[in-house]
Every structure is written in structure tokens, then in C-alpha cells.
Amino acid sequence: MNMTRRDFLKLCGAGTVVLSMGAKVAPQDWARVGASVPRPTRPSNGVLIDTTKCIGCQQCQIACQQSKNLPVDKTKRALCPVAPSVVKVANVSTDPDKPALKPVKWQCMNCVNPSCVSACTVGALQKRDDGPVVYDSNRCIGCRYCMYACPFGIPTFEWDKQLSLISKCDGCASRRDQGKLPACVEACPTKALTYGNRDELLTIANQRIYSGDGSYVRHIYGEHEVGGTTMLYLASVPFERLGFPTLPEVAPAEINAAIMHSTPTIAVGMALALSGIYWLIKRRDRLEAQLANNQNHNGGH
Amino acid sequence: MFPQDLIDGFIVLVMISGRIGFPIMLMLALGYWLQRGLRTEDQQPVLEPSRRVMPAWFRRIASEIESLPAWLPTIALVGLVGVVAMIYRLWVGLGAATNLNQAYPWGLWIGFDLFMVAFSGGAFTLATLVYIFQMHRFHAALRPTVLTGLLGYISVLVILMMDLGRWDRFYHFIIYPNINSALFEVSWCILLYTCVLVSEFSPVILEKFKWQRAVALIRKITIPLVIIGSTLSTLHQSSLGSLFVIMSERLHPLWYTPLIPVLFFVSSVAAGIAMVVAGATVSYWVFKRSLPQRLAGDLALFLPWVLGIYLTLKIGELLASGEIELIWTSGFYSVLFAAELVIGVLIPIVWFQFKRVLKSRTLSLVGAILVLAGIFLNRFDVAWFALKPVPGYTYFPSLAEILIQAGVIAGIILVYTLVGHYLPLFEGTITPEEEKRTRRVLAPSPAAE
Numbered sequence: 072m073n074m075t076r077r078d079f080l081k082l083c084g085a086g087t088v089v090l091s092m093g094a095k096v097a098p099q100d101w102a103r104v105g106a107s108v109p110r111p112t113r114p115s116n117g118v119l120i121d122t123t124k125c126i127g128c129q130q131c132q133i134a135c136q137q138s139k140n141l142p143v144d145k146t147k148r149a150l151c152p153v154a155p156s157v158v159k160v161a162n163v164s165t166d167p168d169k170p171a172l173k174p175v176k177w178q179c180m181n182c183v184n185p186s187c188v189s190a191c192t193v194g195a196l197q198k199r200d201d202g203p204v205v206y207d208s209n210r211c212i213g214c215r216y217c218m219y220a221c222p223f224g225i226p227t228f229e230w231d232k233q234l235s236l237i238s239k240c241d242g243c244a245s246r247r248d249q250g251k252l253p254a255c256v257e258a259c260p261t262k263a264l265t266y267g268n269r270d271e272l273l274t275i276a277n278q279r280i281y282s283g284d285g286s287y288v289r290h291i292y293g294e295h296e297v298g299g300t301t302m303l304y305l306a307s308v309p310f311e312r313l314g315f316p317t318l319p320e321v322a323p324a325e326i327n328a329a330i331m332h333s334t335p336t337i338a339v340g341m342a343l344a345l346s347g348i349y350w351l352i353k354r355r356d357r358l359e360a361q362l363a364n365n366q367n368h369n370g371g372h
Numbered sequence: 373m374f375p376q377d378l379i380d381g382f383i384v385l386v387m388i389s390g391r392i393g394f395p396i397m398l399m400l401a402l403g404y405w406l407q408r409g410l411r412t413e414d415q416q417p418v419l420e421p422s423r424r425v426m427p428a429w430f431r432r433i434a435s436e437i438e439s440l441p442a443w444l445p446t447i448a449l450v451g452l453v454g455v456v457a458m459i460y461r462l463w464v465g466l467g468a469a470t471n472l473n474q475a476y477p478w479g480l481w482i483g484f485d486l487f488m489v490a491f492s493g494g495a496f497t498l499a500t501l502v503y504i505f506q507m508h509r510f511h512a513a514l515r516p517t518v519l520t521g522l523l524g525y526i527s528v529l530v531i532l533m534m535d536l537g538r539w540d541r542f543y544h545f546i547i548y549p550n551i552n553s554a555l556f557e558v559s560w561c562i563l564l565y566t567c568v569l570v571s572e573f574s575p576v577i578l579e580k581f582k583w584q585r586a587v588a589l590i591r592k593i594t595i596p597l598v599i600i601g602s603t604l605s606t607l608h609q610s611s612l613g614s615l616f617v618i619m620s621e622r623l624h625p626l627w628y629t630p631l632i633p634v635l636f637f638v639s640s641v642a643a644g645i646a647m648v649v650a651g652a653t654v655s656y657w658v659f660k661r662s663l664p665q666r667l668a669g670d671l672a673l674f675l676p677w678v679l680g681i682y683l684t685l686k687i688g689e690l691l692a693s694g695e696i697e698l699i700w701t702s703g704f705y706s707v708l709f710a711a712e713l714v715i716g717v718l719i720p721i722v723w724f725q726f727k728r729v730l731k732s733r734t735l736s737l738v739g740a741i742l743v744l745a746g747i748f749l750n751r752f753d754v755a756w757f758a759l760k761p762v763p764g765y766t767y768f769p770s771l772a773e774i775l776i777q778a779g780v781i782a783g784i785i786l787v788y789t790l791v792g793h794y795l796p797l798f799e800g801t802i803t804p805e806e807e808k809r810t811r812r813v814l815a816p817s818p819a820a821e
Contacts, residue, residue, distance in 0.1 A: 149474075186618050188552075189550075189552040189553060189618065190553055190554075190555065190618050191550055191553055192544075192545050192550060192553050192555040192556045192559065193544045193545055193548040193549075193550060193556070194548050194549065194550035194553075195548070210544060210548050211537075211538060211541075212536050212537070212538045212539075212541045212542065212544050212545065213466075213536050213537015213538040213539075213541075214535070214536055214537070214555060215472075215477035215478060215537065216553070216555050216615070218474070218477040219477060219478065219618075219619050219622060220618045220619060222620075222621040224474070224475070224762070227474060228466075228467075228474070228477060228537065229467075229537070230465075230466060230467025230472075230473070231465070231467050231468070232465050232467070233463070233464065233465040234465070234537065234538050234539075234540065235465060235466055235467065235537035235538070236537060236538065237537075316621065318621065319620075323617070323618045323619075323620045323621070324552075324618065326617055326618075326620070326630055327552065327554070327614070327617050327618045328552055330554075330614050330617055330630065330633060331551065331552050331553070331554060331557065331614065332551075334557060334607060334611075337606065337607060337610075338603055338606075338607055341602070341603045341606045341607075342599055342600070342603045345500065345504050345598075345599045345602055345603065346599055348504050348505065349503070349504045349506070349595060349599070352504075352505065352506045353506065356506065
């Protein structure tokens with residue numbers, strides 16, 4: 072194989088490019104060195120939702136709409152800008168002839184490591200260290216990246232407006248600041264919703280699962296899903312049948328952060344590689360020209 | 373199972389091409405008809421006196437328009453309809469103007485953006501080859517390519533603006549940064565890179581107005597400019613892939629991989645080279661000026677290598693993650709995936725091995741179009757077709773979405789043609805006559821007949 076020095080240099084350049092690209096997908100821990108993952112300074116609070124106690128009265132939905140100054144509308148069964156928290160009805164029966172309907176409260180899961188917060192172009196979505204994922208409507212540009220990023224499909228968009236924004240449950244962050252319970256928790260007549268520290272809620276949930284009559288499935292939805300959520304669910308049927316997505320334990324936000332935080336490395340690496348290649352080829356051409364010039368000179372005598 | 377999927381896929385393709393193609397064909401036909409009407413009127417001597425009473429500036433404009441390619445008014449009409457559709461979309465809002473919905477918040481426009489950025493990758497690929505690797509023989513292709521890139525990026529910015537719910541706040545990404553967001557990185561890089569492209573292209577305009585000092589200044593900073601531009605391109609070509617890293621739950625596993633930024637970058641290089649090769653032929657036909665085919669062929673020789681790397685990465689990733697069997701077990705998705713790789717990668721790799729292809733403008737164009745079609749399909753798969761369906765939701769672009777899209781593409785063609793007609797875009801390229809002459813010199817004609 073004939074390889075000139077020029078080819079070799081090209082290969083070197085290509086190699087550098089590939090290597091710097093490789094940094095983008097390097098093992099997460101290595102790339103996360105410089106990453107700023109906020110550590111909670113306050114205990115993360117959340118809500119335990121015991122679907123076995125839910126009677127589907129929609130009091131939580133009404134309280135939510137009232138507290139957010141939205142028109143009260145019990146007919147909404149899917150999340151939308153005027154209903155950040157709804158009571159869905161899931162058919163949990165495996166027999167298509169005998170449907171068994173089960174009410175499930177559904178709202179933002181207020182993840183521990185939320186995908187929407189890392190996706191948001193302008194940082195309008197923020198994770199508060201006491202639990203809720205809050206939304207600043209004055210920043211939002213309506214790009215809808217959060218809607219794709221969310222593994223639960225929570226953020227909704229004001230499709231019917233001229234200038235549209237996102238909407239989602241923020242765990243009643245402002246009510247919590249005033250020392251009040253989230254509106255839905257306060258309104259629930261059957262105590263299906265419990266507000267509290269996430270670790271304590273997990274303890275309560277485990278107690279219900281393991282010390283009761285065994286009517287619960289042995290799974291706290293939200294304990295590990297996508298890195299954990301602060302809204303936790305208990306149920307008496309497998310969660311897939313309630314319409315919950317089956318999700319991995321790794322937060323997509325973590326993989327994303329690893330890739331995004333390698334950006335400066337790639338930028339510097341690429342700029343240096345290109346400058347280096349330019350300099351080397353320039354130098355070689357100059358030396359070659361000199362050599363040719365000298366030979367011509369000598370030949371002339 | 374497989375044949376049924378194949379049929380389904382075929383029906384979907386026919387429907388898509390029909391529903392998108394029909395309004396565009398209709399508009400082109402209308403434009404052609406209007407234009408023919410104008411032409412015949414022009415030719416009638418009866419109308420000549422009426423023309424004479426027109427003011428001089430009007431007659432000048434009329435004769436200028438006549439000197440432009442005949443199909444240009446049609447394109448301008450499509451562009452105009454697009455502008456009207458844009459005003460409509462901004463007036464009525466996203467929900468009323470588009471078919472985007474809760475499960476498909478992004479659609480045709482994002483697919484186009486992804487493809488257009490890859491397509492415009494020619495600008496940074498060629499600039500790197502010419503200025504950094506100092507392959508000066510490709511210099512003549514630089515200006516047309518940079519212009520294509522620049523127009524591509526501007527069209528992406530226009531479409532992105534249309535896609536924002538609060539388009540009046542488009543500048544927020546500058547004042548409210550979120551360094552974890554791939555879309556934030558993409559927006560910044562595209563903004564900065566568009567500035568770089570404007571500077572790289574500015575000599576064409578400055579030369580026209582003979583501002584030699586400014587030209588000299590730009591020449592001086594060319595190398596740093598190219599280095600910055602190529603670095604920015606590496607970043608945003610790959611970040612467009614990173615956009616989908618966080619969508620692990622939505623994108624089909626055949627396309628989803630943490631490696632997707634690298635795949636996007638490598639395929640953008642391929643798309644960029646294919647764009648230059650295709651552009652050489654098209655400008656040869658339209659402007660009668662072009663890069664010599666010998667050089668276009670040299671460039672095309674890079675394609676099998678880049679596509680080979682792309683194929684290796686794509687298949688290698690599936691092997692490494694143990695998902696290789698998805699290639700033949702995913703039904704409709706298998707068809708899409710196979711179409712993407714066969715049309716855009718496998719056939720071109722073989723195609724560009726033939727000397728005949730490299731020497732022929734038409735055959736090179738066919739190969740380049742195959743590459744572009746494959747990457748086009750890839751970007752639309754990632755942005756639209758390969759998203760896992762959500763029960764109760766479907767998406768197909770609305771008429772307004774299609775008209776805006778067609779209008780923006782028409783705008784690119786219109787501006788490109790005007791620049792090619794009025795500004796020194798094709799410096800250093802050759803005309804068909806020159807090419808024939810050089811060919812005769814290089815390869816003496818066979819013995820006298």
C-alpha cells in the first residue's frame with residue numbers, strides 16, 4: 072500500500088476527529104466528572120398515591136383546577152392545559168368480555184432527575200431541591216422538546232392559542248411554600264394520597280405491601296423508574312395494566328448530561344486538531360517547495 | 373407478516389407522496405400556466421406599444437426577468453404562497469395551522485430541519501478539505517457550496533421560528549441558557565455558524581461592489597474562520613443527534629442509541645459531499661458553469677469511505693447492544709431501516725466504485741441523490757416515522773405545514789438562482805465549452821473517422 076506523508080496526516084486528522092467524537096459517548100462516569108448534578112439540600116418531598124383506596128370521585132382534580140384558577144371540568148380524563156391532574160379510568164381486566172374499570176389519578180411525576188429539566192432549551196423547567204419540578208412561563212418559548220423528553224408524556228401544549236405555552240403539574244410548589252398541602256392531597260376524601268418525605272413515603276409503602284393482606288403488587292411505581300420520581304404509586308394489579316409505561320432505572324437525563332458535558336472537550340479537541348493539521352500540511356508544503364527550489368538552483372550551475 | 377408490512381409501508385409512502393406532492397404539483401402547474409400566459413402576451417407585437425409607454429425602470433425590470441431562467445417565476449409563486457401560509461400560521465397559532473398534537477409535538481418541519489442541516493454539511497466538509505487539508509483543487513466548488521449551506525441554515529432558522537409556540541420570544545435561548553439542553557447547544561451553534569457562513573460568503577458580495585480592503589481582511593482571517601466553523605459544525609451536527617438521546621422511551625431501538633450524535637455527524641459529512649457532487653451537475657445544467665467533473669469525481673471518491681464508516685458504526689452498534697435481530701423482526705420499522713441503508717449506503721458504496729460513474733455527470737448525480745435520499749429518510753425516521761405510536765394519536769402534516777415547507781424550499785432555490793445570476797458565484801469554475809476543450813486536450817479523440 073502506497074502511503075504518502077500527506078495520506079498519513081489525513082489519517083491522523085481523521086483519527087483525532089473520531090477520538091474526540093468518541094469522548095461524546097465515553098463511559099458516563101468519566102464524562103460526568105465536571106457535571107454539576109445538584110445535590111438536594113432539603114429532604115425531597117412527594118406524594119404516595121394508593122390506587123387501591125381511590126374511589127374515582129375526582130375531588131383531587133376539582134381541587135387542583137380551583138387552586139390553579141382554572142375552570143372546573145370533571146369531563147377531562149386526559150391531561151390538558153386546563154387539567155394538570157386528572158383521574159383516568161383504566162381497564163385492568165385481562166378478559167376482553169368482562170371489563171374491570173379502575174380509577175387512577177394521573178399527573179406530573181415530579182421526577183428526581185427529570186428529563187424535561189435537562190431538555191428545556193431556556194431553563195424554564197427547573198427541579199427544586201425539595202421535590203417539585205417547577206415551570207417558569209415567562210421564559211418558555213414553546214419549543215415542545217419537554218413533551219418528547221418526558222418518558223410519561225406529561226407536559227401538554229396550549230394548541231388552541233395564538234401564542235402557546237406548556238402546562239404541567241408543579242406539585243403545588245407555591246402551596247408548599249405557604250406550609251399547605253398540595254391541593255389534591257388536601258381534597259382526597261379516602262386518604263388515598265399521602266404527602267411527606269420521599270424516604271418516609273417509601274417506608275410507608277413497603278409497610279402496606281408487606282404487612283397487609285397481600286392485596287398489593289410488590290412494586291412501588293416511581294421508586295426506581297427513570298432514576299426515581301417523587302410521586303409514588305401503589306396498586307393491586309400490575310402497573311402495565313393500569314396504563315403505566317415500563318421504564319428503565321437509569322434516568323435518560325443522566326445519559327444526556329454525560330453527552331452534553333463533553334461538549335467543551337470536543338470543541339477544544341476539534342479546534343486543536345484542525346489547527347494542527349493545517350500547520351503540519353502548510354509546513355510540509357513549504358519545506359518541499361524549498362527543497363525543489365534548492366535542487367533547481369544546484370542543477371542550474 | 374413481512375409482506376403485509378411491506379404493503380402497509382408502500383401504502384403509507386404512496387399516501388405521503390400523494391398528499392404532500394399533490395398541492396405542490398398543483399401549484400407548479402398553476403405557475404407554469406400563468407407564466408405561459410405572460411410569455412405569449414409578450415410575444416404579441418400588438419402589446420409592444422403598451423410596453424413602450426411603461427416607465428423605463430419597469431421595462432428594465434421586465435427585461436431582467438426575461439433574462440432569468442424561465443421556471444423562476446413559478447418558484448417565486450410557490451415561495452409567495454409559503455409566505456402567505458407563514459403569516460396565516462403566525463396569526464392563528466400552531467394548533468389551528470398544523471396537525472401537530474400531544475403525541476407528535478414535532479413533525480414535518482423538524483424532519484426537514486434535521487435533513488437540511490445535514491445537507492448543508494457540505495459547507496464545512498468542503499471548507500475543511502480546501503483550507504485545512506489544503507486540497508486547493510476543490511477551491512472552485514467552495515462558493516456555491518457555502519451559499520447552499522448559508523441558505524440551508526437560514527431556512528432552518530425560519531422554520532424553527534415557525535415551530536415555536538412563543539415565536540415572539542425566539543431570542544430567549546440567548547439570555548436564558550440551559551447547558552444541559554441539546555436544543556440549546558444546537559440553537560447557539562446554528563446561530564454562530566450562520567454568522568461564520570455569512571463571513572465566508574461575504575467576499576462574493578464585497579467583490580461585486582469592489583470593496584477590496586474588506587475582501588483582503590476576510591482573506592486574512594479565513595483560516596481561523598474555517599476552524600471555528602468546522603468546530604461549530606462538529607458540535608451541532610452531532611448535537612442534533614443528541615436531541616434524541618433523551619427520547620430513549622419514544623424512539624424505536626433500531627434508531628435509538630447513545631451513539632446517535634456520532635451517526636448524525638458522520639452522515640452529515642456524507643450528505644455534505646453528496647450535496648457538492650449533486651450541485652456540480654445541477655449547476656452545470658442550470659448555470660452552464662460548474663466544477664470540472666474530474667474534480668467532482670475525486671470528491672465522490674470520499675463517499676464510499678464515509679458511508680463505510682457510517683455503516684460500520686450503525687451495524688456495529690446494533691451488534692454491540694444485542695439488538696441486531698431487530699433488523700428483520702420489526703416489521704414496518706425493518707422496511708424503513710433497510711430502505712435507509714440499502715438506498716443511502718449500500719448501493720452508493722458500490723455505485724461509486726465504477727470509473728464510468730465518476731466520469732459521468734448524470735451518473736454521479738444519481739449516486740449523490742441516492743445518498744441524500746437515504747439520509748433524508750434517516751432524518752425523517754428519527755423525527756417522525758420511527759417514533760413509537762401512541763394509542764389514539766396519528767400525525768400527518770396539514771396543508772399549511774406543507775405549503776410553508778414548500779415555500780421555504782422555493783425560497784432557497786430562488787435566492788440561489790438570483791445570486792448565481794448576478795454575483796460572482798462561479799469564480800474558477802468552467803463552462804461546458806471549456807470542459808469539452810480540456811477533455812479533448814487530455815484525451816485525444818480516437819482515430820479520425
